[in-house]
Amino acid sequence: MSERILMKGNEALAEGAVRAGCRFFAGYPITPQNEIPEYMSWRLPETGGTFLQAESEVSAINMLFGAAAVGRRVMTSSSSPGISLKQEGISYCASAELPIFYANIVRGGPGLGNIAPSQGDYFQSTRGGGHGDYRVFVMAPKSVDEMANFPRICYDIAFKYRIPAMVLADGILGQMMEPVTFDFDPVEADSLSIPDWALRGSKPEERRVVKSFDLRPGKMEEWNYRLEKKYDEIKAEEVRYEAINTDGADLILTGYGTSARICETAMAQGRKEGLKIGYIRPITLWPFPTRIFRDLAGKIGKFLVVEMSLGQYVEDVQLSINGRSEIYLHKRPAGGIPTGEEVLEVAKKVLSGDKSKFYV
């Protein structure tokens, strides 16, 4: 445990990873995540760890593949276009079951886009991101405090299930400063046990292999079923979400990350004015908290989705609710940031029967 300090989101994330035992970072600069490699460049050497500025994103992710293969806690980070470049390597890590940790501090897209905050990478993050049939564990912090504390959870999940784990945050969460309390004691990296699959040098009879393919007939199908079994277990065991004031609500506000904290404020203000507004916020985007939506579908008439993208997160809400409640969507892409008042105003319109934001 530690004292309450004022930290920038990117630096809190980096420090959180170091305290969780990260001792290797490879990356390449891009706004708005540059404070992560900058912080790691002096912080990791202090711990005996290694910081490497790679010559490209593709190089950085492949360095991570190698470093993860020896069984240690490793990290990379980037922002949207840079994460796109890393997707091939992430897919290889997913197939080889390497427990890498990475962060996407999302900026406006598509293309080079801009450096403004955005949530436009939801599909990319929650559907694997690269080629092939795979998923990664995705956490969506809504505060700098969570930026500091989620890396430890990501590492625990990554190593437990041998799966890539990521933090998905927008430029606001990376750039803003807020009070932070680290809710865990720093992990002694050297005291972490080395997994039995890690490549540490071995006798010939104990040969270990880390690879992402099997060309023998039928073997890759078996490989995929093995990954699927793991994904099913994660879906059953590792869902995290927050649900407030859902009992007897006329309307549920829902969003993730920065949108979630805006929904939370709109709910608080609305309830002060006597409106029955509740709020659901996924903390894990994959696995998605399908059940809480499914349980409330049909019981609560209206859901209002708020996202800083053009209708990505809303699709998972739609799949969970499956036509049993009305869904409305308030969307702001590539630098558009809703305010609490703006969301409350939309919520009031929806409650009064206005259909202009009706989604499905």
Place this chain on the structure above:
Amino acid sequence: MYQGIIMSGFGGQGVVSGGILLAYAGMMDGRNVTFFPAYGAEMRGGTANCSVVVSTDPVASPVVGSPDTLLIMNEPSLARFENSLKSGGLLILNTTLVSSRPARKDIKVIEIAGSEIAERIGNVKAANMVMLGAYAKLTEAVRLGTLKESIKKVYARANDKMVELNKKAIDEGGLAA
């Protein structure tokens, strides 16, 4: 209590470090705080600015679209932010470097010769502290004493002389307001 504050001036006037000090002091006073810098493509000699929120309730967004208070350190900043200020809002103007005056009549304007005061007590770079001292005196968002106590924490590399100068600048700002 909710205060959305934008502090703006030339790069080098300490608007970002001043904003961090304000947020830190708010945290020490038990408030919910956020600090958000303008991290866009800024140019040398252009304006630097940051947004700070100090609130008794949790802060939804750290982005301040319509500030309650503007701390304006130079001429271009006034032109850029005057219209965004809430009706009835507070504008603290560094009159040493801002010669024009706001056209709006629905706001409260406090004129502080920030850079001049800072220069008189020893270093023009402390003008940001003079502005913050004035702000602390005029609102309930943050206590003047907490601002002074926070200097040592926020600027860990500052020597005693610098700490004292900055404390004095905060006091002078309070007096001028």
